[in-house]
Every structure is written in structure tokens, then in C-alpha cells.
Amino acid sequence: MLMYMNVIKPLVLTCAGVLGIAGIVQAQQATTPPVVPPPVSASGPCPIGFRDSAKARDWQVRVDNAHALADTVQKRDALYALVKEALGSETDVRIAANKFPTQPNPADYMPYPVVNFDVNLGGKRDSGSSYFFTTRDAAYVVLGPGSIHSRGPVTTQNNTDHERYHVERHWGDSRPVMDREVEVWTHIFTTTFHSDYPYRLLWNPLMSAYENASPAERAITLHELVKYYQNPPAEIGSGCVDEFRAEYRGWIERRVTDEKLAWRQLITDLQRGLDLPVVTPAPPGSK
Ligand SMILES: [Zn+2]
Numbered sequence: 001m002l003m004y005m006n007v008i009k010p011l012v013l014t015c016a017g018v019l020g021i022a023g024i025v026q027a028q029q030a031t032t033p034p035v036v037p038p039p040v041s042a043s044g045p046c047p048i049g050f051r052d053s054a055k056a057r058d059w060q061v062r063v064d065n066a067h068a069l070a071d072t073v074q075k076r077d078a079l080y081a082l083v084k085e086a087l088g089s090e091t092d093v094r095i096a097a098n099k100f101p102t103q104p105n106p107a108d109y110m111p112y113p114v115v116n117f118d119v120n121l122g123g124k125r126d127s128g129s130s131y132f133f134t135t136r137d138a139a140y141v142v143l144g145p146g147s148i149h150s151r152g153p154v155t156t157q158n159n160t161d162h163e164r165y166h167v168e169r170h171w172g173d174s175r176p177v178m179d180r181e182v183e184v185w186t187h188i189f190t191t192t193f194h195s196d197y198p199y200r201l202l203w204n205p206l207m208s209a210y211e212n213a214s215p216a217e218r219a220i221t222l223h224e225l226v227k228y229y230q231n232p233p234a235e236i237g238s239g240c241v242d243e244f245r246a247e248y249r250g251w252i253e254r255r256v257t258d259e260k261l262a263w264r265q266l267i268t269d270l271q272r273g274l275d276l277p278v279v280t281p282a283p284p285g286s287k
Pocket of ligand 1: 162181
């Protein structure tokens with residue numbers, strides 16, 4: 001899911017936001033978005049401040065309806081409204097122009113910190129979820145239809161945070177792309193998992209990036225992920241730490257039995273790092 005591409009005279013181009021969710025890679029191409037279950041543990045006291053439980057079903061219906069609209073302007077406006085809702089009033093979201101319908105071009109976008117919503121992104125790149133690029137003077141963050149998922153606003157939020165992190169931290173960074181990707185996903189995991197675990201995200205992009213990152217970057221990632229489990233941030237609340245850790249372990253355990261995913265080194269490394277029983281899944285197709 002990682003791509004580079006050139007826009008005009010470009011200096012650095014970019015990576016792709018990848019859906020961190022349930023195996024749906026390019027939601028913008030799905031004519032019938034899959035039905036997803038609402039977040040789990042929605043009515044409990046943890047995670048503190050979990051926002052979306054009561055609205056989950058409503059969000060799902062509105063997202064499905066928006067993606068299904070045939071009229072391009074209505075579809076654009078409906079998806080744009082959902083992006084604004086997901087990101088809140090503190091984020092300046094603008095509808096992109098479409099002067100260059102076959103490739104991303106700065107003329108269609110506003111510079112960072114504006115977040116651009118481009119309903120036509122899928123026609124300009126092979127992923128319609130999100131990406132960023134830089135020119136000599138500016139950086140651009142672009143979300144496409146694939147960043148709006150029926151599971152919840154969390155996908156839009158994570159994709160936006162992903163691209164923002166690149167803009168803030170990776171401008172001119174010459175490390176291999178997967179080293180940067182695993183750094184971004186580690187950051188997003190360790191800043192959001194404790195509040196968003198009811199969504200049961202797969203975190204496949206984190207595992208994929210880890211699989212392909214350098215040994216040095218893997219070691220940093222593993223250290224961060226183990227530290228996050230052992231010393232979670234105070235905002236979790238002391239009464240919610242046990243549930244957080246159980247959910248964290250549950251994510252690891254479900255990856256072992258998830259037949260859709262290839263065997264992942266990160267899962268084995270986390271089992272060792274967290275002193276959990278080490279269970280390695282059979283590689284896909286082996287049975
Ligand atoms: Zn990226």
C-alpha cells in the first residue's frame with residue numbers, strides 16, 4: 001500500500017495512508033460497503049470518554065448511504081460533511097478542486113495545515129484513502145473517499161493523523177519508507193489504542209510496516225509498544241488499565257488466529273516482549 005509518485009517537480013512525495021481497518025483496503029471501490037459490527041464494550045466505563053458508541057449505528061448508515069450516492073456532487077458533499085464531523089471544528093477541511101483529474105497537483109489543494117478532501121483521489125492514485133506530498137514551499141494533506149469507513153470516524157481521524165505526522169516529522173527524511181511507516185503507525189497505536197480499542201482495528205498496516213522495516217527501526221518500535229503496555233499513559237485512568245491491557249493482549253491473540261493475515265513477526269516479538277505465551281500461527285495456505 002505504499003506508493004511514491006511524482007507530481008510536478010516534486011521534491012519529496014509521499015506515502016499513503018492506509019486504512020487501519022478490517023481488511024478493507026480500498027473502500028472507495030466497494031459498491032456495497034460491508035456491514036461492520038458496532039464497537040464492543042460500548043456501554044462500559046472504559047475507555048474513558050469513548051465517544052462513538054451510541055452513534056455507531058447512525059454513523060454506519062450515513063457512511064454507507066454517502067458512498068452509495070450516484071450523483072457526484074451529492075456524494076462529494078455528503079462525504080465532506082462526514083470528514084468534517086470526524087475531525088471536528090478545530091480542523092480546517094476544504095473540498096479539493098479537480099483541475100487535474102488524473103494526477104495529484106498542488107493547484108487543486110490548499111497547503112497544510114488545511115486538510116483537503118478530494119472525492120476524486122481514487123482516479124489520481126491507486127489508493128483513494130489518504131496521502132501527503134510536499135513541493136518546494138509547502139506540504140499538502142489529502143483525504144479521499146477511502147478514508148471514510150462505516151466502522152466509525154476513527155479511520156478518518158487515524159488517516160489524518162498519519163499524514164500530519166509525516167508532514168511534521170518526515171519532511172526531507174531519507175530513511176527507507178517502511179521505517180517511516182512503522183514509526184507513524186507506532187505513534188498512532190500508542191496514542192489512540194487506549195481510547196479506540198472498542199473498534200477492534202486490525203492494525204494491519206502497523207504489522208506490515210514492521211515486517212518490512214529495518215532491524216534498528218523494528219527494535220525502536222518493539223520498545224515503544226512494550227513500554228506502552230507496561231507503562232500506559234495516565235489519561236487511561238487507573239480503573240481502566242486492566243481492561244486496556246486485556247484488549248491489547250486480545251488484539252495480539254486474535255492476530256494469531258486470523259487466517260486472512262500472513263504470519264507476522266510483530267506478533268511473535270510482542271508475545272516475547274510482553275512475556276505472553278508464544279503461539280505462532282500456521283502460514284496461510286498451509287492447511
Ligand atoms: Zn504513511
